[in-house]
Amino acid sequence: MQEESNNTWGWIKHRLYIQGFTFNELARIHKVDRTCFTGVKNKPIPKYERLLADYVGCDPWLLWPSRYDDAHNPNRTSSRYQGHKYLLEHTHEEINGKKEGENSSMMERSQ
Numbered sequence: 001m002q003e004e005s006n007n008t009w010g011w012i013k014h015r016l017y018i019q020g021f022t023f024n025e026l027a028r029i030h031k032v033d034r035t036c037f038t039g040v041k042n043k044p045i046p047k048y049e050r051l052l053a054d055y056v057g058c059d060p061w062l063l064w065p066s067r068y069d070d071a072h073n074p075n076r077t078s079s080r081y082q083g084h085k086y087l088l089e090h091t092h093e094e095i096n097g098k099k100e101g102e103n104s105s106m107m108e109r110s111q
Contacts, residue, residue, distance in 0.1 A: 008063055008064070009041050012056055012063065015055070015056035015057070016056065019055065019056075023037045023038050026052075026055065030051065036048050037051070037052060044067045044074065046060070046074050049063070049064060049067070
């Protein structure tokens, strides 16, 4: 896995070099620290994965297949945002703090 990661990272750096970009230049263009782009090598950061993939001309799930599921959604959840997997596993009522059937009993009372 580590060797595959290094090969991918080398390919990304090569593609950026061909197009005349460095991580410092990308950081300057997007007004962020350089580590936002270089951190993607070891840590999933969807925003910067997408930006790097756009610069090298492919999709992020092709560069980091283990970080994405079959539907091309990030294969991870954040502590700040539970993501699509949470929504798929829970109903709308559970997420909003209501139990299933609670709405139907309230509707019956109002009639």
